[in-house]
Amino acid sequence: MSYRNNLLCDAIRVALLFGVTLSPVIAVAQQAEQSTATSANADEPAAGVQSLDTVRVTGSRIRRVDVETAQPIEVISRQDIEKQGFQSVGDILQNLSAMGNAPLSRASPSSSGADAGGTYVSLRDLGPERSLVLVNGRRMGVGITGQADVSLIPAAAVERIEVLKDGASSIYGADAIAGVVNIITRSNFEGVSASVYYGQYSEGDGAVTKGDMVFGFSGDRGSLTFAAEWAKEDRVGAVDREYSRYPSSQRHPTDNWAINLPRAVFTSRPSDGLPNVVYTGNNTRVLLRDGGDPMNPADYIAQDTFVGTCLPNSVAQPGPNICVPGSTATKFNTKDLADLRIPRKWKSVYADGILNITDAVRFRTNLLYSDRSSTRTSSGRPLTASRFNLPISGDSYFNPINRDITTWFRNFQEVPRQTTNELSTFRFSAALEGTFELAARPFDWDVSYMHNRNKLLLTGIGDMGIDRLRNALGPSYLDTATGEVRCGRPGAAVAGCVPFNPFIPYGTVAPYGLTGNQKLLDYLYHIEHDSGETITEVLAANLSGTVMALPAGDLGFAVGVERRKESGEFIPDAMAAGGLSTNQGDNPTRGSYSVKELYAELEVPLLADMRFARELSLNMASRYSDYSNFGDTTNNKIGLRWKPIDSLMLRATLADGFRAPTISDLYGGMSETAERYTDPCDVVYGSSASNPTTRANCRAELGARADTFRQLNAAGTPVTGPGASAAVPFFTGSNPDLLPETSKSQTIGVVWSPGFIPGLNLALDWWRIRIDDTIVSDGPDSMLTDCYVIGIASRCGQSTGNGFTRDPATGNINDLRFGDTNAGFRKVQGFDLDLSYRFELADWGKFSIGSTSTYTVYDYSVSSDLPEHPISDVGWAGSSFRLRSNLNVGWERGILGASWSTRYYSGMKEACVYFTPTGPGAPPVTQPHLECDEITYAPSGTLGPDGRPESEISRRRNVGATVFHDVQFRVTLPWNATVSVGANNVFNKVGPLMYTQPLSNYAYYGGFDIGRFLYLRYTQSF
16 A cells, blocks of 8 residues: 555645644654653552552662652653554663664564564663563563563553663562663553554555554452553565665665575586586586576576675775675575565453452452564575585486586575564463551551463474475486476386476476476475473562651661572474474473572661751662572662752662573573674685784694685685675574673762752763673684684684584584683663753643653673773664664643654764775766775774783774654544544654664664654544
8 A cells, every 4th residue: 555645645644734834833742751750560559558658669669758769760651652653562662762772673584583573672782681671560571582572561551661770680680780671551440442553654565553442440349451452563575675675785786696596506617518608617606597498508607606895905005995896697686575674463452450358458460461473584595505415416307417416506585484473472460469557657568479471483484395305306307108207217206206497597487497386385395383482480478668767767678588480492393403404403492490589678768858968868678599500699789869959869879780591591402503703714804814823823723725715605605705604504502501690780860850940850870880700602703713813722623512623625614513601791881861841831832841861981892701802882883872862842732732752873883894886876986985984993802912902903984873753743632532643754764874784684773764654543532
């Protein structure tokens, strides 16, 4: 459905025009309220008791009257959610300035594994496994990798979201290193509210359709709230946007096309007798010419394998290079069928029930069922026959050279790879809550149980059975009686086999080709099923209150115990796991652990109502955890809150944190992985090119070959740049001996609400987090660097199942295995600045301005225990933005409302990428062009013999900042309905090209908007 020619398009354009002309001051957008806020959580006390005047705040178990604490908290209210065009909890959270990169972007159709298809949040860009997600103050269930899928929570059921931007392991236990996201659901709802939503990109694709409903009732004995939601988000194809249409973007449309075509390409030698092949060596890649007869040797030609290149510059001569663009001749664009925006759909129901048993005791329960489905599409399976020992038999009827062809390559574009990820979640929590008095002091208590079960089913198509493919490519003959080609030999046909001619190109309908040959497709292809399940169970009890009166106020406390069990499994398809499929094989993951915990918290008022000390209080907390798999740990936190005057508050915290290893970390089976790496022994792109020590270490293993050694890609040709894909699959796995990560976090902040400007609130916080014993993957680059560059002998070769070996014939790495380990550290520091201002003009209405900004000073990461000089990754592609900032302006007057929002991302830099520009408007090819605008000397990350950091040439490409603008206009109708119309990315901003493909499979950052999105929402209340 095209947006240019439909009623929705016209209606939205008219509404936007009306809204713009309504008032010159409606260049405004929603107020995302940034003041600290309270949490009803799952532990409000029973109705009618004295402590109802107090509340709980995320990050503390002690009830209090004042919601301002020593910890920085950001709140997204129900009104904030309704004033924006984002429709899922994940999208809403991802736009917070304190959030890091989306761990799994929807612009990554090649993503795989149990987590693909979900939405995960990463506070401070420290990873979703270090950001604890709660629902009503209780843990959300996680997958085997420890990540909580926030897309499972229906937005219709959310009352507000509180984001604690500080470590909280002493209160909540593991995983709260970077902070806590507490999703608080609706309760005590009365009436009925239903909403429908439709939107799509101005290009006419990516439609989002959503419907939801909330109803409830309440009375003296309790309440019931019910919410349901259904949504569907359509696909956007890579070919539908110019930056994703080609492997290296529209600026270089002919570069880096794949040389493994959707027809068989094989290596030939002069003795094969192909008359029209111009040989460049004994292993020249050849293919059938367009329109040729696959049975005619004269129709085979040499393949043009040049995909474009630039020689890297050097320290001695860092100036521009002469670059040569690639061509599309005899190559293949792998983006033709791939997703840019992965489609998904979900449905969920939520219920909240409260029963007042007595005036002082109540029962509360929450139930959630959610079902999410997403399907990822990428190009057909690229097959390297030698990996699976799949020769085209010399006795095959279709073989043009009459010898076994052992080295051949093909992309099976006839059946694109599609993986459907279906995740269903059932969550149940029940609690008895109450209050009692002792010595004239009120106390609150609760006992609760939570059960969360996630069930996963992955369904994949696009892979073939190896045995059947081997039969179809094996000996075959023409049965003269029937005129059909049969598998096997005369008198010994292979029963049930369907012969296959791999030389017939994709799109050509011909006998024994794949296109349109359903019989062959059914014979070769199969459907694969992976399954998984994770269960989280928590039994907890808490008690809080005040124990004594101090001169400055009551001494508050909270204590509690908790027992939690995590169990999970992931069972891959039997054919893939058994090596019987062209798919990468995983081994099963299965395991469990339990933890018993005890915590205590104190709120100590020190001074009150004194000069320069309107309030001074101290908060202390400690948590003891005893894990079944690694032992015990104790984590403490202290916070200080000081108000020298009523309008100014100073706050500070110091906290321990830890992250326990996940099910996957501890019990994951060894699985194949398509790793990119740079072999240090490569004499062009490796360290051996300029480092004599590396060359000597390589020569010790490779001999004289080290002086000419080139790393080979999957096609058997030398790589054309650093960080190339491995020629064979590597294997990665788990480590049952892993220990927890530990952390220290600090915050210092100031909150100012000046009395001379009513409605203005300002907050500035400095924060720093250091994580030690980080759980890191011991990747190929680390292993090879340690072996050849640093010269650590123990890191060379195979050892206890980990390590690598080289092919004795080529010297290329033919097997590499690695696992997780505790090593190194990570350290990140920055500032948060929040501003909110509300005011009213009698004749113009109510205005609100809100701004949140996060500035990251540095993010150091060291992944080994070797002496290293850490280098900050901030501002580099795929890491933290230096600055993220949101500005929201809102206006309300009577039945009308409007909002304007801006989302700012600072500029980034990436590793140097060399291209010669081609296409419309490009300079002549004869002019050298270097898409690197900064060449400097910078620390290499390695300490030299003198203990000082060594330097190397640093080649960078800088891209500018990106700003997206969103607008919404609303009107409340007399029959208790609201109509909202708006646009996200109203100016159709396209972010900068980024060739390193951060969080994406394209030359574009995966977290950026992909076009102008227009939407219309109608809400009816009764």
